[in-house]
Amino acid sequence: MDNGMQVVLFEKLPNGDLTIIEERVWSMNMITALEHVNYIVVSGREYEAVEGRLNVDEGKLELLLVPMRSEG
Numbered sequence: 001m002d003n004g005m006q007v008v009l010f011e012k013l014p015n016g017d018l019t020i021i022e023e024r025v026w027s028m029n030m031i032t033a034l035e036h037v038n039y040i041v042v043s044g045r046e047y048e049a050v051e052g053r054l055n056v057d058e059g060k061l062e063l064l065l066v067p068m069r070s071e072g
Contacts, residue, residue, distance in 0.1 A: 003025070004025040004026050004027045004028060004030075004031075005025065005026060005028070005031060005059075005060070005061055006023065006024070006025055006026075006058075006059060006060045006061070007023070007024065007025070007026040007030075007031070007060065007061045007062075007063065008020060008022075008023045008055075008060050008061070008062045008063070009021050009022045009023070009040070009042060009047075009063050009065055010062060010063065010064050010065065011047065011065050011066075011067060012050070012064055012065065012066050018064070021042060021043075021065070022042055022043075023060075026061075031061065034049070034052070034063075037049070039068070040063075040065060042065075045067060045068075046067070046068040047065035047066060047067055047068060048065065048066045048068060049063055049064070049065055050064050050065070050066050051063070051064040052064070
């Protein structure tokens with residue numbers, strides 16, 4: 001059975017700092033979909049996925065996201 005993997009989404013702030021915007025278990029289907037996408041929507045906000053790393057020590061997939069400019 002697919003238990004998924006813990007995924008941590010980090011937002012890169014304009015000053016260069018990082019903040020965690022979400023951490024939860026993703027299914028392997030969602031993780032596989034990352035091969036085909038450049039943008040992720042979280043809580044109604046769109047982000048560009050710019051980098052990812054597998055943190056083996058913690059057993060987590062960490063994604064670095066940059067917010068897209070919103071119109072209006």
